[in-house]
Amino acid sequence: MEAQEDSSNRIHRRVTVLAAGSWGTALAMVLAENGFQVMLWTRSEEHAAAMNKQRKNEKYLQDVMLPNNITATSSLEEAIAASELVLFVSPSAAMRQVAQAASPYIKDEMLIVHATKGFEADTLKPMSIVLAEELQRPVENIVVLSGPSHAEEVVRRLPTTVVVAAGELVCAERAQDAFINTAFRVYTNQDVAGVEIAGALKNIIALGAGLSDGLQYGDNARAALMTRGLAEIVRLGVQMGANPLTFAGLAGVGDLIVTCTSKHSRNWRAGYKLAQGESLSDVLHTMGMVVEGVKTTRATYQLAEKYQVEMPITTQLYEVLFNGKQPKLAVEALMGRIRTNEIEQF
Numbered sequence: 001m002e003a004q005e006d007s008s009n010r011i012h013r014r015v016t017v018l019a020a021g022s023w024g025t026a027l028a029m030v031l032a033e034n035g036f037q038v039m040l041w042t043r044s045e046e047h048a049a050a051m052n053k054q055r056k057n058e059k060y061l062q063d064v065m066l067p068n069n070i071t072a073t074s075s076l077e078e079a080i081a082a083s084e085l086v087l088f089v090s091p092s093a094a095m096r097q098v099a100q101a102a103s104p105y106i107k108d109e110m111l112i113v114h115a116t117k118g119f120e121a122d123t124l125k126p127m128s129i130v131l132a133e134e135l136q137r138p139v140e141n142i143v144v145l146s147g148p149s150h151a152e153e154v155v156r157r158l159p160t161t162v163v164v165a166a167g168e169l170v171c172a173e174r175a176q177d178a179f180i181n182t183a184f185r186v187y188t189n190q191d192v193a194g195v196e197i198a199g200a201l202k203n204i205i206a207l208g209a210g211l212s213d214g215l216q217y218g219d220n221a222r223a224a225l226m227t228r229g230l231a232e233i234v235r236l237g238v239q240m241g242a243n244p245l246t247f248a249g250l251a252g253v254g255d256l257i258v259t260c261t262s263k264h265s266r267n268w269r270a271g272y273k274l275a276q277g278e279s280l281s282d283v284l285h286t287m288g289m290v291v292e293g294v295k296t297t298r299a300t301y302q303l304a305e306k307y308q309v310e311m312p313i314t315t316q317l318y319e320v321l322f323n324g325k326q327p328k329l330a331v332e333a334l335m336g337r338i339r340t341n342e343i344e345q346f
């Protein structure tokens with residue numbers, strides 16, 4: 001692996017970030033620190049103008065100043081023209097729409113990366129497949145960036161580690177080279193399925209951990225949810241073709257830990273608010289940012305049926321979120337399951 005390129009060589013090199021939410025803005029700042037000219041796209045003209053004027057993304061990350069080599073725009077054409085890397089980081093529900101709109105401006109030589117954690121609702125497809133279909137390119141060339149990385153800490157340059165995965169290692173290495181710096185350490189991996197499944201499914205367990213914490217079930221219960229949650233993530237992941245070792249890595253256990261324990265997690269916070277008796281629609285409305293775990297619970301419930309995999313925690317959370325089951329009864333159902341062997345049930 002080559003040493004990291006001197007960032008001063010990159011001053012005339014453009015990269016694009018599609019969607020200026022909290023994660024898009026944080027990753028734009030990583031790329032800007034690494035010397036690129038960053039085009040940060042938002043669908044709202046007013047939002048783009050405000051970011052350029054105030055040098056802030058007031059709605060999503062109000063405490064940080066945007067450096068001068070980030071330019072916001074609401075024109076996809078302007079955002080993507082002459083870019084060498086296009087990062088898709090909209091919520092999963094918007095990915096196909098954003099990719100469709102971006103597609104006419106994307107050239108073969110541009111590296112495509114995504115950092116979104118979720119599946120497409122109706123098709124249950126991972127984001128790499130959605131992008132491959134819409135951009136009409138081989139899925140092996142599409143990179144996923146994932147791992148334990150809350151935007152609020154990345155923008156403060158707190159030490160963070162992530163993984164970039166692509167079927168074609170050279171694509172993952174190009175992304176590694178673009179994103180890596182002394183506060184943001186980037187590992188490569190070729191198990192795209194594993195990284196995408198791990199990144200999406202940990203949000204289900206984080207919602208459950210928030211609920212459990214909100215109901216004062218204690219530290220043992222949270223640890224049990226995380227551990228048995230990981231077991232069912234691995235079970236589904238392996239059936240879907242993932243490498244089980246990926247789940248022991250940053251995108252797996254790493255992200256599970258941070259999302260189930262960090263005050264920054266929107267998924268954990270949503271679970272906590274549900275435990276206080278707020279309705280799901282109120283929780284989603286007042287969060288003001290995407291809570292991917294809700295849609296992912298539904299999609300994973302369907303994937304578990306499709307692949308005939310037992311996923312008791314996901315199933316109980318599905319019942320709580322969508323069928324009004326009392327969390328207390330969900331816990332009773334989990335604790336009263338037929339006795340079993342830990343490893344056989346992994």
Ligand SMILES: NC(=O)C1=CN([C@@H]2O[C@H](COP(=O)(O)OP(=O)(O)OC[C@H]3O[C@@H](n4cnc5c(N)ncnc54)[C@H](O)[C@@H]3O)[C@@H](O)[C@H]2O)C=CC1
Pocket residue numbers: 019020021022023024042043060089090091092093094097098115116117118149150151152288289290292
């Ligand atoms: N916030 C974080 O710390 C992290 C977030 N992620 C993932 O990144 C993805 C994006 O999350 P955030 O940036 O946090 O979300 P966010 O809620 O902060 O921002 C989402 C952005 O997407 C835009 N958007 C929504 N629908 C759109 C549409 N139809 N067309 C165009 N733009 C649209 C919104 O206007 C907003 O700018 C999610 O999958 C999330 O799980 C991953 C790692 C860390």
Ligand SMILES: O=C(CO)COP(=O)(O)O
Pocket residue numbers: 117147148149150203206255258259264265266267268290291292
């Ligand atoms: O994926 C994340 C951290 O790695 C963000 O999690 P939340 O969406 O729960 O904030």
